[in-house]
Amino acid sequence: MKSVTISDVAKEAGVSVTTVSRYLNGNFAKMSSETQAKITQVIKELNYHPSASARRMRTNQSKVIGLVVGDISNVFSSLLFSGIYEVLQPRDYSVLLLNANNSAQEERKGINRLLEQEVDGLIIQPSQAKFADYQFILNNQVPFVTVDRDLVDQPKSVGKVMTNNFEASKQLGAELICAGYQQLLLISRTTVDISAQVPRIEGFKQTVTGTTATVTELNLAGHPENWLTQQIQHYNANGSKKTAIISLMGPLLFRTLAALQELKLTFPAQIGLASFDDWDWSKFVNGGIDLMQQDPKEIGRRAATMILASIEDPHGTKPSTKLIPATRVDGHSF
Incomplete structure (x- = not known):
């Protein structure tokens, strides 16, 4: 079965391909509500799903952020993901989550897989000790932020978010x-x-x-x-x-x-x-x-905000380190 293309949508809706492209990118400034409604209806009827590669060609962005955690079974990881998603989802970003299992080898494989997916940025809970082990990400012109763990010799240009x-x-x-x-x-x-x-x-x-x-x-x-x-x-x-x-x-x-x-x-x-x-x-x-x-959720929120800033303004000033204070919760155990 032939896949539906953006040209098919434009033809069925009676508009130009450019108009459909503007619709897909959320650019409604000069588009009537009737045109928006018609394109929405046609997309639904034709079951059209724009491919990631097509989207990147139009916007030079995949709208995907990769998240690599050390241990996915830890509650920290799920709360971290929740905080990241809370910031990125309203900005129309998806998050791909990979588990490194606290293994340098698995982490490297996962990062390479995400780079192959042409993610716009990475948030990493490192499993290796030195920043040099992550330099290849910047060499691929992909921004990243680290969370929770402190890399040796991490430059100020790469953000980090951790508990104090x-x-x-x-x-x-x-x-x-x-x-x-x-x-x-x-x-x-x-x-x-x-x-x-x-x-x-x-x-x-x-x-x-x-x-x-x-x-x-x-x-x-x-x-x-x-x-x-x-x-x-x-x-x-x-x-x-x-x-x-x-x-x-x-x-x-x-x-x-x-x-x-x-x-x-x-x-x-x-x-x-x-x-x-x-x-x-x-x-x-x-x-x-x-x-x-x-507060893993707050760590996630701050990391997501940092990575968005790096994507939107690659040459802008970025905070190098953000320490999130732990909260003392009183009990009766000592």
């Missing part, structure tokens, strides 16, 4: 020390060198400098399910130090709660508990868990 992880950790660490906790156990799972957990760890370490408190990182990567339970039991064995556990991202909080339940440790009576998270579901657990809550 380091400062948020210092704030939470100071609260814990003030509450008398002497041993802080940080629950992490770092599978990439530039994970957002890294500056959080550094923030806690700097906070205890000059105090008698200690920081110990328990990295779950590569360990069996029962390892965390064993480690908590080990560090909390003699009870000589008032101990608090801090989960460095939301999914790890579930693992931490399961370990505490297995050990029959209650919080805050026997141990302190706090977490970074992307939403406040934990307010329903034991009167609420103390959180540092980041």
Whole structure:
């Protein structure tokens, strides 16, 4: 079956191809409502769908933004996508979402696939540590913005949007020390060198400098399910130090709660508990868990705004870094 073309639409509607093109591009300035209605009707009757390549030829834009995330199963990714879509959809942009699975190889394949689709721009949660690994995107004259993770040597001309992880950790660490906790156990799972957990760890370490408190990182990567339970039991064995556990991202909080339940440790009576998270579901657990809550939707909104600015004015001044403050959500867990 022959595909319907823009010429077919113009002929059936009794207008020029130029008029149909203006209609498709939303340029209604000199077009009567009757003409718009007629073209709308014909497009529906003929089941016409303009191809991406045809659209790019007309506008030099695909109206598609590529989004690459490290782990699509993380709630952070879905909230990030929601924020991006909220900004781009009213501007008639589509968003193609790809999962890198925190793999440099998978990420590179995904980005190349998006470049082949001639996307207008990219928003990337990096899985590699150095900006040099992403220079090829700019060499293809495609703008991009990074989110959540901090690349080494990223130039100011390329925007980035992140949570203020380091400062948020210092704030939470100071609260814990003030509450008398002497041993802080940080629950992490770092599978990439530039994970957002890294500056959080550094923030806690700097906070205890000059105090008698200690920081110990328990990295779950590569360990069996029962390892965390064993480690908590080990560090909390003699009870000589008032101990608090801090989960460095939301999914790890579930693992931490399961370990505490297995050990029959209650919080805050026997141990302190706090977490970074992307939403406040934990307010329903034991009167609420103390959180540092980041805002993936706002990160997405800011990143989408940045990429639009880069597309619309490639040589304009772009903000280099935007830090989105984490919100302290009070609970009763330490």
